[in-house]
Amino acid sequence: MRPPPAECVVNPRLRLVPAALAVWAVALSGLLGNWPIAVLTGAFACLVGALAVHRDWCARSCALALVVAAPIAAVSIGFRIHQSAAHPARSAAVQAEAVVIRAELSTRPRGVRTEGFAAKPGGVEAVVVQADIHWLLVAGRTHDQRGEVVLVAPAKAWRDLLPGQQVTARGVLAPARQGELTVAVLRVRGPPQDVTRAPVWQRAAEVLRSGLREASTTLDPEPAGLLPALVVGDTAELSPRVVEEFRTAGLAHVLAVSGANLAILCGAVLLLLRVFRVGPRGCAAGAAVALVGFVILAGPEPSVLRAAVMGAVALLALVLGRERSALPALAASVIVLVLYDPALGTDPGFALSVVATAALVLFAPRWAASLRDRGVPIGLAEALAVPVAASLATAPLVVGISGRISLVAVLANMLVAPVVAPATVLGVLAAVVAPVHGGAARLLVELAGPEAGWLITVGRRASEVPNASVRWPSGWLGGLLLAVVLLLAYGLFKARRTRTLLAAVLVGAVVVLVPTSVVTPGWPPDNWSVVACDVGQGDAVVLATAEPGRAVLVDTGPDPGPVASCLRRLGIRRVPLLVLSHLHADHIGGLAAVLADRSVGAVAIGPSHEPNWAWEEVRRQTRAAGVDLVELTAGRRLEWPGLTLEVLGPKGRTAPVGDDNTAINDSSLVLRAHTAAGRVLLTGDIELEGQADLLGGHVDVSAEVLKVPHHGSRFSAPEFLAQVKPRIALVSVGEGNRYGHPNGTVLDALTRGGALVLRTDRDGDTAVLGGETGPRVVRRKK
Structure with a gap:
């Protein structure tokens, strides 16, 4: 008689993992495919579990969890995906129908920067908010089918709304992105109508958040914007430069509410309760109260909810006395969260959170113990093991999303780890105290100020390391390749x-x-005369003087980070003159960074002071920096050792009034620089009329190097290009921009005229040097 097969022994910590992976796979397959695929995936997982039970392939509890979870996921998630696919808003979005909807906001409005030359740099002109549809009016017919919608609305009228408020909105539908449960995107026209009052807890939370923002104003602008982002994910006042630097340094996770915030807060509460000798159940209850309070304070964002579920499961494990149940808690949180919100199946943030937590549970303790066995002090061992484990585990996902590998992320995270916890706790305390005593809240913020400043310093210095991040293939292939490596x-x-x-x-x-x-990176090249900086969809041109470390800068691009990085790579410490060709955002967005980091002699503008918001912003920034603001007119000549600037235009034009973008472009300052590499014509964004004014005024525009007008748009006259007759044409343009820049016809005309055309979107920073036979170029490849 054959003995019964021995049951496979599975680590109890892993028994929920197959069920979690099956639920996740059902959501992922359904969102990337359709609801039948989700059902088939769940059925297959259930079949595998049943066979495992029958054949004793693994522990019975592990197989039973798979048998139970897989069909539940198939039915629940499949039904949700089917509902979303059949929603009437989807077909209306394909037709770009104008609709009226009644919806309840499910998240706080999040400010987004609108793209374009007229958008405010770093400012918020639109908000994005998720909402649940109650009814939809399209083509005279009302549909009461529920569904999730994303609203893109004017910031001024929508930014102060709160989750739980119901609104009526009008606008035009657009298709949602693939792989989401969202049925459509509504581009809202006008303010919300018939707005209901927010729930009392949401109003109370907003009072706390606004109190933290107000108290944070006692700090310098950058730390004042960072602290609310660090504590509750409020990025309304966060500097775009800081965001870019944190991404490069691998610190972007600090700016989003995650399980780390909850771990810090609950850990502080537990520590306080244990000081007063409170038992495990009392500690768990106190931490649970802190957890719920923090979720209300930060708002019901997806990252907050997934962190809260993980925290709740961990607290349950604490009550049951199972302190080594972190991995089952993670698996259980994946099951609960994906069943609650199947859209998390394709959410990169969710995947990063799960993988990072798994790495901290599985690898970090072993690596820390191995280091301790080799004589490394306990605190240092954990400080080394935790960021290394999290960074290595999430690297394939980060690379798949961004297409870049940060080479400084581990060290940067080690350096900021000691200050994140105190800054978070002090920030939460400031938010709680602010409605009661503003002075006490400001004192707490002042105590958190050095920590916030250290975070910014580390992010800035790490991002300034040459080759701090390197390119890698993006997408699934790039992520899998790095995982294999x-x-x-x-x-x-x-x-x-x-x-x-x-x-x-x-x-x-x-x-x-x-x-x-x-x-010795080989950049910048010796004896460079002019560099077109790669600043995205905008302009920033650096003109060298004969004095090392000194250069004239013409325009600053759309964002602070790229122009600051370009000047740093060139070794520019002093800017005797910073010229703003005109006041569109893609030319003035980096002004604050240059004024903050470099010694600037003066800022020069042309006759146009439009748009008015930009003029006021330039005045405010120069006044705050103590830098003179001067106006240049045609006929002026400015000289420095090794560099001469002629102001050629605008010629014969009156300054525009209002926000006529074409008129503002045509009022751009036109400069001709005399350099060691020859004459360089800088044209701002002048279009056909501005070019015609120069030619009609018999202005000599000939030059060896041309900064092509308006990013190479189609509004360049062939006769103007023929008069310039450049040998080198520099096109400052953003990769994949939505304007179609540069125009192929313009590029062909330049090439036929004998010009070598160089583009910052492909060639990166581009330097022009003097040569024996004329100017030559050196490119800093991206």
């Missing part, structure tokens, strides 16, 4: 025979790459 490296490191070889390869790579990429 990391697994291969880990396998080689674990094997004793190949560990020495791997270490030698790494040391060799450092020895070769550091001198060539960091110590």
Whole structure:
């Protein structure tokens, strides 16, 4: 008689993992495909679980969890996806129908920067908010089918709304992105109508959040914007420069509410309760109160909710006395969250959160223990193991999303780790105290100020490291490729025979790459005269003087980060003159960064002071920096050692009034620089009329180097280009921009005229140097 097969022994910590993966797979397959695929995926997972029970392939509890979870996910998620696919708003969105909807807001309005030359740099002109449809009026017919919709609305009228408020909105529908449960995007026209009052807890939370924002104004602008973002995810006042630097440094997660915030807050509460000798159940109850309060304070955002569910499961484990149940808590949170909101199945933030937490549970403790066994102090061992484990585990996902690998992320996270917790706790306390005593709240903010300042310093210095991030293939392929590389490296490191070889390869790579990429990177080239900075869809041109570290800057691009990075790479410390060709956002967006980081002699503008908001912003920033604001007119001549500037235009034009974008473009300052590389014509964004004014005024516009007008738009006259007759044409343009810049016809005309055309979207920063036979170029490839 055959003995019964022995049951497979599975680590109890892993028994919910297959069920969690099955639920996640059902959501992922359904969102990327359709509801039948979701049902089939769930049915297949259930079949695997049933076979596992029958054949004793694994522990019965593990298989039963799969058998139970998979069909529930197939039915629940499949039904949700089917409902979303059949919603009448989807077909109306394809036809771009004008509709009226009644909806309840499910998130706080989040400010977004609108693209374009007239958009305010760093300012918020529109908000995005998620809502649940109650009814929809389209083509004279009312539909009461529920569904999720994204509203893109004017900031002025919508920014102060709160979750739970019902509104009526009018606008035009547009299709939602693939892989979401959202049925459509509504581009709202006008203010909300028939607005109901927000729930009392939402109003109370907003009072606390606004109190924190108000108290934070006692700090300098950048820390004042960072602290609310760090504490409750409020990014309304956050500097775009800080955002860009944190992304490069691998610190972007600090700006979003996550499980780390809850862990810090609940940990502080638990520590306080244990000081007063409160038992495990009392500690869990106190932490639960703190958890719920923080969710209300931060708002019901997806990242907050997923962190809260994880925290709730962990607290339940604490009550039951199972302190080593972090991995089951993670698996249970995945099941609960994905069943509640299947859209998380394709949410990159959710995937990053799960993978990072799994790495901290599975790898960080072992690596910390291994370091302790080798004599590393306990605190330092954990400080090393935690960021390394999280960074390596999430690297394939980050690369798949961004197409870049941060080489400074681990070190940057180690440096900021000691200050995140105190800054978070002090910020929460300031928010709670602010409605009662503003002075006490400001004092708490002042105590959190050095921590916020340190975060900004680390992010800035890390992002300034040469080659702080490197390009890598993006998407699924890039992520899988990096995962294979990391697994291969880990396998080689674990094997004793190949560990020495791997270490030698790494040391060799450092020895070769550091001198060539960091110590002597080959940029900037010697004796450069002009550099067109890669600042995206905007302009920033640097003109060298004969004095090292001094250069004239013409325009600052749309954002602070790129122009600051370009000047840093060039070694520019002093800017005797900063010229703003005109006041559109893609030319003035980086002004604050230049004024803050460089010694600026004066800021010069042309005759146009429009749009008015931009003029007021330039006046405010220059006044705050103590820098003179001067006006240049045609005929002026300015000289520095090795550089002369002629102001050629605008010629014969009156300053525009109002927000006529074409008139503002045609009023751009037109400069001709005399450099060691020859004459350089800087044209701002002048279009056909501005070019005709110059030619009609018999202005000599000939030059060896041309900064092509208006990012290479189609509004460049062939006769104007023929009069310039450049040998080198620089096009400052953003990659994948929505304007179709640069225009192919214009590029062809330049090429036929004998010009070498260079584009910042493809060539990166581009330097022009003097040569024996004329100007030559050196490109800093992206």
